[in-house]
Amino acid sequence: MVDYYILSNRNNKFSPSQGCLIEFEDVLVNCCNGVLIAPKFVPTSSRLKRCFEQFINPNQIDIQPKKHNTNKQVLFLVCLTIWDCSILQYIPYWRKKFDIVCAYVFDAVLPDSGKPEKFLSSSFRSLIGDLDYLFIPVTGSLEAFREKFNVPVEMIPMACDVMKFGSYQTDRCIDIIGYGRQLTKHSKILAKTYNSPNCKRIYYYTNHMKISKIHNFYGHRKLFWKLLHNSYIALAYDVLTTPSNKFSFSFVGQRWFECLAAGCLVVGRRPVCPEANQLLNWEDATIEIPDDKDSVIPFIESLLTDEQRLQSAHYRNYINTLVRHDWRYRIADMLKCLNIDQPTPLRHDLNKLRQQYETFKLFL
Numbered sequence: 001m002v003d004y005y006i007l008s009n010r011n012n013k014f015s016p017s018q019g020c021l022i023e024f025e026d027v028l029v030n031c032c033n034g035v036l037i038a039p040k041f042v043p044t045s046s047r048l049k050r051c052f053e054q055f056i057n058p059n060q061i062d063i064q065p066k067k068h069n070t071n072k073q074v075l076f077l078v079c080l081t082i083w084d085c086s087i088l089q090y091i092p093y094w095r096k097k098f099d100i101v102c103a104y105v106f107d108a109v110l111p112d113s114g115k116p117e118k119f120l121s122s123s124f125r126s127l128i129g130d131l132d133y134l135f136i137p138v139t140g141s142l143e144a145f146r147e148k149f150n151v152p153v154e155m156i157p158m159a160c161d162v163m164k165f166g167s168y169q170t171d172r173c174i175d176i177i178g179y180g181r182q183l184t185k186h187s188k189i190l191a192k193t194y195n196s197p198n199c200k201r202i203y204y205y206t207n208h209m210k211i212s213k214i215h216n217f218y219g220h221r222k223l224f225w226k227l228l229h230n231s232y233i234a235l236a237y238d239v240l241t242t243p244s245n246k247f248s249f250s251f252v253g254q255r256w257f258e259c260l261a262a263g264c265l266v267v268g269r270r271p272v273c274p275e276a277n278q279l280l281n282w283e284d285a286t287i288e289i290p291d292d293k294d295s296v297i298p299f300i301e302s303l304l305t306d307e308q309r310l311q312s313a314h315y316r317n318y319i320n321t322l323v324r325h326d327w328r329y330r331i332a333d334m335l336k337c338l339n340i341d342q343p344t345p346l347r348h349d350l351n352k353l354r355q356q357y358e359t360f361k362l363f364l
Helices: 018-031 045-055 080-090 121-128 139-149 184-194 216-227 253-260 292-306 307-324 327-337 343-364
Strands: 001-009 035-037 071-077 102-107 134-137 153-155 174-179 203-206 232-238 263-271
Touching: 001 121, 018 035, 018 071, 018 327, 071 080, 080 121, 102 253, 102 327, 121 139, 121 184, 121 307, 134 139, 134 327, 139 153, 153 174, 174 184, 174 216, 184 203, 184 292, 216 232, 216 253, 232 253, 253 263, 263 292, 263 307, 292 307, 307 343, 327 343
Parallel strands: 001 035, 001 071, 071 102, 102 134, 134 153, 174 203, 174 232, 232 263
Antiparallel strands: none
């Protein structure tokens, strides 16, 4: 038997990106019958430690000393950056309390040497080195992470909760959505053309990277998914083509899986990383937008007026993410790395995904 615990920073981190992590954590909790540990930090370090110790008290989250509990104790961390793993230091004797501790890091980026200094500290590297496994969603950082921390590191792609949020609806009211980082020259011409008073079409766009704090993650994500479900075309760009001081390599990010799961026709710049050809390898999974700004509107119009292509994309993108890119498949892959059998709820959900695929694959 295995007892699962999911350690979350949802009460301390409030950037829009945290919403993606929370959805993954919720799937982990449900599929593993896990216990969610979500402490809320207080300003002073002494009170912080007392608060955390109280929160993870064995009597409160039902962790028994190993001599009284033969169940294997497994702790999952879902982190935005490698820095977020430092939350472990506030669990007294965390390495002794759990048989297996592993982390999934969304933004698998290592800072430049010397920035910040904390990154190079032996205590931080020792903390990461005490993990049993580190999972990251990009191949470009695998060797760097292995070399820096001397811990097993495996590439597990991002995904989304397709079972809950996937959609193949064909009746949509938003022509184009650009959520998050966009290519400025394309966004400007789309907004100028489609958001003018005399145009019946609409281009909805926002750069959530400029939003510093989200107060209601579930409300924010419900609106996000509602917007995707009602959009014919979703813009998505390889991170190397949009301004970023963080990423120096290409990868298939969260937005690709979300837009495809929502049944959108995904237009923009396809990631140039090798794994893109494995993860996004079906017809019209991605469509390249012309670089010439004068060609953008005619190209978009040709897509929006092709009802057959749009409808096929709704079904095809939804079905391919349903059978390949739900978080439950990623959890199964991580458990395989950890040599742990799949929990009953996870097996049930995987069977449900396969049954749904068998029902819908006739539309492919």
